Amino acid sequence: MKKIERNDLAMAAFTMAFQTQKxxxxxxxxxxxxxxxxxxxxxxKLLMKRYKQDVAINxxxxxxxxxxxxxxxxxxxxxxxxxxxxxxxxxxxKTNVVADKVLIPFVLSAAPTTYHAIITSEITxxxxxxxxxxxxxxxxxxxxxxxxxxxKEGEVALFAFSGACFKRGxx
Numbered sequence: 294m295k296k297i298e299r300n301d302l303a304m305a306a307f308t309m310a311f312q313t314q315k316x317x318x319x320x321x322x323x324x325x326x327x328x329x330x331x332x333x334x335x336x337x338k339l340l341m342k343r344y345k346q347d348v349a350i351n352x353x354x355x356x357x358x359x360x361x362x363x364x365x366x367x368x369x370x371x372x373x374x375x376x377x378x379x380x381x382x383x384x385x386x387k388t389n390v391v392a393d394k395v396l397i398p399f400v401l402s403a404a405p406t407t408y409h410a411i412i413t414s415e416i417t418x419x420x421x422x423x424x425x426x427x428x429x430x431x432x433x434x435x436x437x438x439x440x441x442x443x444x445k446e447g448e449v450a451l452f453a454f455s456g457a458c459f460k461r462g463x464x
Contacts, residue, residue: 301330303336304330304333307320307336308320319340323336323339348388351386351389352389355383359399360399364403365405366405366407367432367434369434370425370428396418397418397421400421411424411425411428
């Protein structure tokens with residue numbers, strides 16, 4: 294009796310969780326006169342068959358998505374890394390760990406030429422992200438704060454000034 298109750302409870306959970314007709318069809322596929330609600334273990338087998346991860350296919354799909362990632366000159370590099378990490382999270386499993394060194398070539402491919410000097414040295418993905426974000430912050434698009442006139446003039450970095458103060462003579 295307990296097994297039947299657990300099965301009915303599992304089928305009810307599936308019914309509430311499934312939101313598409315395709316998934317609901319899985320529930321209806323195994324209903325019989327003896328099992329009016331269907332068999333939960335059969336639904337589980339169908340789900341595993343349909344959504345089971347295949348490492349080779351995952352790598353191919355991930356590579357296809359990573360190739361399409363692009364960064365323009367005026368884009369914030371953090372958007373590039375957010376997209377990379379999003380793709381990584383979709384395809385990473387316990388058995389298929391996506392190492393950062395796998396993603397670095399895709400950063401090289403997606404980054405505009407302004408970042409090539411940074412990314413030619415041997416660094417980690419985190420170092421690469423930090424360096425690209427620092428460089429972007431020095432561009433007019435990446436500036437934080439300031440007024441609109443400064444943005445229009447394209448002023449990049451005041452801290453790079455190496456002269457002396459006119460009034461005090463200090464550097």
